[in-house]
Amino acid sequence: MIWFLFIIPGLIAAYVIFARPVLRALPALKRFYAEADTFWGKVWALFGRSATVAWSLVVAASSVAFDYVDPLATLLGAPDFKNQVMTLLKDNPQYLGYFAMLVSGITIVARLRSIAKVAK
Structure with missing residues (x-):
């Protein structure tokens, strides 16, 4: 795993x-590089200048990152971190509902923003 630090x-x-360079x-990428000359410009261009796409990629990346909670927690010295999270969620299931409402709300706002941009 440490070899990733060098690669x-x-x-x-x-x-x-x-x-x-x-x-x-x-020629096919000249326009892209003209629009995205800064780091954040590149990120925004890769998302297609869409908040909906950006948000969906953030949600997908966070769900993939959840698979790596155990190895990272063990590496950082907390081997039972995932079990602690699961116990917290089992004891307080309303947290999952709050999280789902938060994700849904942000998705709706991002989608409405994209729709409003198209309507102009």
Whole structure:
């Protein structure tokens, strides 16, 4: 697992030094790189300039990250963290309802924002 600490910075450096200039020169990607010259500009362009898409990717990423709670908790010295969370949710099921209402509310707001942008 520790080898990721060396590979990821190397991949980022390879992208910045080698791949980005080549991709930026391609005619098909010129518009993308013109719109997304900053980091947040790139992130926004990758989401298709849509709050709905951004939110759905955040929810999907958080659900995938939940699979890695056990290994990360063990690595950080709390091997029973997932069990503690499950016990908390079992004892207080209303927390799941609150979370579902929060996700639904944000999704509705993001979708209405996207619909309003299209209607203009």
